[in-house]
Amino acid sequence: xxxxxxxGRDGPGRREHSLTDIQRHAANxxxxxxxxxxTIFDVARRAGVSTKTVSRVLNNEARVAEETLARVxxxxxxxxxxxxxxxxxxxxxxxxxxxxxxxxxxxxYMADIKGGAIRRCQEKGYHLLxxxxxADDPNLPRLMVGVATRFRLDGLILTPPLVDRQDVLxxxxxxxxxxxxIAPRTDPDRTAHVRMDDQAAARLAADxxxxxxxxxxxxxxxxxxxxxxxxxxHGFLQAAADRGLTLLPQHMVPGDFSFAGGFAAAERLLSLSxxxxxxxxxxxxxxxxxxxxxxxxxxxxxRDLSVVGFxxxxxxxxxxxxxxxxxxxxxxMAAAAVDLLIGDGEPVRxxxxxxxxxxxxxxxxx
Amino acid sequence: xxxxxxxGRDGPGRREHSLTDIQRHAANxxxxxxxxxxTIFDVARRAGVSTKTVSRVLNNEARVAEETLARVxxxxxxxxxxxxxxxxxxxxxxxxxxxxxxxxxxxxYMADIKGGAIRRCQEKGYHLLxxxxxADDPNLPRLMVGVATRFRLDGLILTPPLVDRQDVLxxxxxxxxxxxxIAPRTDPDRTAHVRMDDQAAARLAADxxxxxxxxxxxxxxxxxxxxxxxxxxHGFLQAAADRGLTLLPQHMVPGDFSFAGGFAAAERLLSLSxxxxxxxxxxxxxxxxxxxxxxxxxxxxxRDLSVVGFxxxxxxxxxxxxxxxxxxxxxxMAAAAVDLLIGDGEPVRxxxxxxxxxxxxxxxxx
DNA sequence: TCCTGATTGGACAACGTTGTCAGATGTGGA
DNA sequence: TCCACATCTGACAACGTTGTCCAATCAGGA
Numbered sequence: 001x002x003x004x005x006x007x008g009r010d011g012p013g014r015r016e017h018s019l020t021d022i023q024r025h026a027a028n029x030x031x032x033x034x035x036x037x038x039t040i041f042d043v044a045r046r047a048g049v050s051t052k053t054v055s056r057v058l059n060n061e062a063r064v065a066e067e068t069l070a071r072v073x074x075x076x077x078x079x080x081x082x083x084x085x086x087x088x089x090x091x092x093x094x095x096x097x098x099x100x101x102x103x104x105x106x107x108x109y110m111a112d113i114k115g116g117a118i119r120r121c122q123e124k125g126y127h128l129l130x131x132x133x134x135a136d137d138p139n140l141p142r143l144m145v146g147v148a149t150r151f152r153l154d155g156l157i158l159t160p161p162l163v164d165r166q167d168v169l170x171x172x173x174x175x176x177x178x179x180x181x182i183a184p185r186t187d188p189d190r191t192a193h194v195r196m197d198d199q200a201a202a203r204l205a206a207d208x209x210x211x212x213x214x215x216x217x218x219x220x221x222x223x224x225x226x227x228x229x230x231x232x233x234h235g236f237l238q239a240a241a242d243r244g245l246t247l248l249p250q251h252m253v254p255g256d257f258s259f260a261g262g263f264a265a266a267e268r269l270l271s272l273s274x275x276x277x278x279x280x281x282x283x284x285x286x287x288x289x290x291x292x293x294x295x296x297x298x299x300x301x302x303r304d305l306s307v308v309g310f311x312x313x314x315x316x317x318x319x320x321x322x323x324x325x326x327x328x329x330x331x332x333m334a335a336a337a338v339d340l341l342i343g344d345g346e347p348v349r350x351x352x353x354x355x356x357x358x359x360x361x362x363x364x365x366x
Numbered sequence: 367x368x369x370x371x372x373x374g375r376d377g378p379g380r381r382e383h384s385l386t387d388i389q390r391h392a393a394n395x396x397x398x399x400x401x402x403x404x405t406i407f408d409v410a411r412r413a414g415v416s417t418k419t420v421s422r423v424l425n426n427e428a429r430v431a432e433e434t435l436a437r438v439x440x441x442x443x444x445x446x447x448x449x450x451x452x453x454x455x456x457x458x459x460x461x462x463x464x465x466x467x468x469x470x471x472x473x474x475y476m477a478d479i480k481g482g483a484i485r486r487c488q489e490k491g492y493h494l495l496x497x498x499x500x501a502d503d504p505n506l507p508r509l510m511v512g513v514a515t516r517f518r519l520d521g522l523i524l525t526p527p528l529v530d531r532q533d534v535l536x537x538x539x540x541x542x543x544x545x546x547x548i549a550p551r552t553d554p555d556r557t558a559h560v561r562m563d564d565q566a567a568a569r570l571a572a573d574x575x576x577x578x579x580x581x582x583x584x585x586x587x588x589x590x591x592x593x594x595x596x597x598x599x600h601g602f603l604q605a606a607a608d609r610g611l612t613l614l615p616q617h618m619v620p621g622d623f624s625f626a627g628g629f630a631a632a633e634r635l636l637s638l639s640x641x642x643x644x645x646x647x648x649x650x651x652x653x654x655x656x657x658x659x660x661x662x663x664x665x666x667x668x669r670d671l672s673v674v675g676f677x678x679x680x681x682x683x684x685x686x687x688x689x690x691x692x693x694x695x696x697x698x699m700a701a702a703a704v705d706l707l708i709g710d711g712e713p714v715r716x717x718x719x720x721x722x723x724x725x726x727x728x729x730x731x732x
Numbered sequence: 733t734c735c736t737g738a739t740t741g742g743a744c745a746a747c748g749t750t751g752t753c754a755g756a757t758g759t760g761g762a
Numbered sequence: 763t764c765c766a767c768a769t770c771t772g773a774c775a776a777c778g779t780t781g782t783c784c785a786a787t788c789a790g791g792a
Contacts, residue, residue: 037515039778050742055780063740080508082516086452086461087778090747094780095452107477107680118498129493132484142446149403150448259684285684292686314473318625318651319685320658405748416772421750429770453748456777460750 038079047075058083085127095152096126098341101144102159103135106257106285108313109330113159113182116331120338129153135161135225141171148177155341157182157334161225163193180337185227194336194349198228201326201353202235202280203242205308208324208355209278210243213364214306218251218276220265220286226257232282232310251276255286262286266293270305277364278306284313287323291360302362312356321359328353404445413441424449451493461518462492464707467510468525469501472623472651474679475696479525479548482697486704495519501527501591507537514543521707523548523700527591529559546703551593560702560715564594567692567719568601568646569608571674574690574721575644576609579730580672584617584642586631586652592623598648598676617642621652628652632659636671643730644672650679653689657726668728678722687725694719 044051049068056064057072064072075081089095100117104110114130121128131147133140140162148156155178162168163181169190172179181193209217219236222229233252240247250272253265262281266289269275281287287309294305301307301321309316309325316323329351336351410417415434422430423438430438441447455461466483470476480496487494497513499506506528514522521544528534529547535556538545547559575583585602588595599618606613616638619631628647632655635641647653653675660671667673667687675682675691682689695717702717 041778051778052742052744052780053740056741059780063738065740068740080512082512084456084516084778086456086518087747088780090450090452090456090749091778091780092747108473111473111477115498118496127495130484130496132488146403146446146448150450152452288684292684295686315681315684318654318658318681320661407748417748418750418772418774419770422771425750431770434770450748453777454750456747456779457749457751458777 037084038081040081040083042079043072043075043081046079047072089152093152094154097129097151097153098126098155098157098338099129099131099144099148099151099153100157100159101131101133101162103133103162104159106283106311106313108284108315109311110159112313112330113334116334117157117338119331120335124338124342126154126338126342133162135165140165141167144168145171145175145177148172149175153177155180157337157341159183160185160227161223164225164227178341180340182333182337183226183228185230192340192349194333194340194351196328196333196351196353198231199235199238201310201328201355202232203239204353204355205280205310205326206236206239206245207243208357208361209280209306209308210239210245212278212306212361214276214278215245215364216251216274216276216278217245217247218253218269218279219247220253220255220262220269220279220281220290222282222286223256224254229257229282236280248274255282257283257285259285259289262289263293266290267297270294270297270299276305278308278361280308280310282310284309284311284316284323284325287325287360288315288319291319291321291323301360304365306361306364308361312354316356316358323356324358324361325356326353327356403450404447406447406449408445409438409441409447412445413437455518459518460520463495463517463519464492464521464523464704465495465497465510465514465517465519466523466525467497467499467528469499469528470525472649472677472679474650474681475677476525478679478696479700482700483523483704485697486701490704490708492520492704492708499528501531506531507533510534511537511541511543514538515541519543521546523703523707525549526551526593527589530591530593544707546706548699548703549592549594551596558706558715560699560706560717562694562699562717562719564597565601565604567676567694567721568598569605570719570721571646571676571692572602572605572611573609574723574727575646575672575674576605576611578644578672578727580642580644581611581730582617582640582642582644583611583613584619584635584645585613586619586621586628586635586645586647586656588648588652589622590620595623595648602646614640621648623649623651625651625655628655629659632656633663636660636663636665642671644674644727646674646676648676650675650677650682650689650691653691653726654681654685657685657687657689667726670731672727672730674727678720682722682724689722690724690727691722692719693722 040051040054044054049072053064053068054072057069085096098121100114102110118128129151156172158179158181160183163184164186179191181191183195184193206217217240221233237247253268255261255265262285269279270293279290281290287307290307291301294301299305307323309323312325312327316325332351406417406420410420415438419430419434420438423435451462464487466480468476484494495517522538524545524547526549529550530552545557547557549561550559572583583606587599603613619634621627621631628651635645636659645656647656653673656673657667660667665671673689675689678691678693682691698717
């Protein structure tokens with residue numbers, strides 16, 4: 001039997017397959033792929049070394065002679081060999097798999113998180129397992145540790161509001177599974193994490209509105225379970241105080257980071273007789289809802305009302321007028337989380353932000 | 367050594383681990399999880415059967431005595447045992463893993479596809495590997511087959527425009543990897559696929575506008591590489607002809623399914639002296655862009671212009687006014703694709719749609 | 733020349749499951 | 763009673779890698 005690609009099988013104790021394959025093919029409705037993928041044995045044979053030496057090269061272990069290294073690398077390239085991930089994680093301690101758990105209502109935010117994480121994983125030869133779950137599931141700790149240990153995950157990434165569940169943190173710590181939290185509220189020193197300065201960003205938003213001459217500011221708050229919501233509120237209040245602006249209690253209305261919640265909140269604000277001339281929404285979904293509510297009330301943005309969002313998610317540029325918003329480096333944060341887990345590159349922990357001035361803000365109406 | 371959970375290790379030839387673990391722990395910076403997960407040996411011992419019998423139960427093989435079955439099931443439940451997926455796919459022919467390849471600019475559409483697929487996978491005990499890629503990468507066939515064979519993927523799901531690349535289809539077929547295509551344009555009989563009746567849906571949209579009294583209709587076409595774009599155009603033209611409406615050539619403008627492309631197209635339409643009173647956009651992103659362009663031109667939707675979208679993606683309800691649009695069962699289509707691959711349940715191939723009448727359409731201006 | 737220690741390479745046993753195939757058990761008929 | 767046959771069960775070898783541990787090689791010093 002000839003293997004045109006030079007790929008054969010003669011690892012120790014390997015049986016002859018051809019007959020079995022033919023039988024299988026005849027008997028089965030779903031034939032197995034006849035494509036023969038190169039294994040570590042093929043590479044070893046071609047390079048004239050043992051499989052263990054190939055393994056050493058693959059895993060960048062020290063103490064492989066320069067010349068051997070080159071020969072193995074050439075063999076790998078020739079055969080287009082890539083190690084079988086299942087065998088790898090079964091035998092070794094690593095799975096090259098990172099778990100991302102989430103229960104976040106904002107699909108835009110999560111799309112960015114996933115996108116950033118997946119891209120970085122691809123660059124580093126890892127893969128991402130995305131696991132939606134229920135934030136209030138009492139069984140969550142057991143479930144997460146179960147998936148992590150069973151898949152031998154190399155690490156876990158948690159997003160709000162999961163990041164602040166004590167029982168989850170305890171269980172993950174007890175199982176010694178590496179963990180990185182994105183934008184945690186509690187116990188910032190307890191684990192590795194990635195965040196941005198939500199408070200300073202909210203201050204920046206408030207300053208922008210004050211600079212435009214607005215005196216009556218309103219804010220739609222985020223979901224109380226998210227640490228960032230509180231920080232943004234705090235920064236906004238702080239900046240208002242610094243600029244000598246009074247923020248009426250009825251101008252700070254609760255929201256939940258969803259479009260629907262934001263719409264209801266905006267309607268409350270816009271129905272007030274002394275309604276604000278500018279509204280800072282806790283995220284872009286709620287800012288978009290504010291613009292929608294303004295349209296419904298016959299108010300033109302930004303002529304009659306200025307709106308500032310937070311996140312710079314795709315929706316910010318997919319409505320009219322495009323939103324002035326805080327650009328949160330969501331994808332970069334997810335990528336940094338992956339880096340932290342892999343232990344590769346600089347462990348960036350706090351990332352920067354920008355105010356994107358677009359067309360949803362303008363001078364105060366006179 | 368006592369195992370409080372009743373989980374020990376005495377498969378044949380299993381070595382004692384405790385010493386090794388201690389050494390490891392002392393030597394390593396990253397300690398391995400000390401959590402001991404139950405293996406098939408533990409279940410076998412507890413049920414008083416061989417590992418093979420446990421395996422039989424797990425894989426629903428026939429010819430296991432009723433009583434044995436019950437005993438094994440009880441042991442599995444007691445130990446909260448779940449098979450190690452890596453070992454499973456290394457030893458067996460299945461991986462319980464499905465690959466989703468995509469290169470689609472609409473993040474909303476892809477979010478629905480992924481969501482629908484992931485949910486169904488979870489229900490069936492499968493996992494989803496999401497692989498972004500480049501639609502014009504000449505290396506794509508090799509890459510896809512490589513991932514599929516290496517991971518022993520149980521199947522592949524392709525989305526537009528990947529579904530219509532002949533070289534990819536050929537390579538996947540040659541490798542005998544099961545494939546399901548979502549909304550393919552070419553070779554509908556060649557492989558399993560899931561689709562909806564784009565043509566009929568576009569007809570419905572046109573009928574809706576005609577019913578409202580509109581006579582001058584415009585359309586923003588989809589990306590020419592997507593089969594659905596052509597079908598929607600065809601259906602729209604057909605319905606217009608049936609209703610005796612003339613569609614001017616300059617009222618059919620090219621688009622690409624993106625917001626930016628839609629915005630440019632809408633501006634062209636709205637700048638015409640004989641501009642249409644109603645516009646059917648090839649998808650919701652472009653419909654949202656049309657609303658945005660109308661706002662920019664000082665036109666009120668739906669008073670001065672009616673807009674119909676396609677997809678009913680999240681953006682449809684996150685702008686003002688909320689879009690009248692064709693509700694495409696995107697999540698259901700992805701779920702059906704998973705079902706087709708698993709070979710489980712009814713192999714639904716063509717799914718229904720709805721016209722969601724919201725507030726972006728109204729009677730023709732007089 | 734021989735010994736020592738630093739390098740490098742290789743044999744072999746895990747890892748946790750499924751596939752193969754033979755053995756054990758039970759049942760009905762001659 | 764014994765045999766044939768259908769059911770059920772288990773021993774053992776894959777699967778493709780990494781970890782452990784020992785052997786071979788080589789340079790430099792006694």
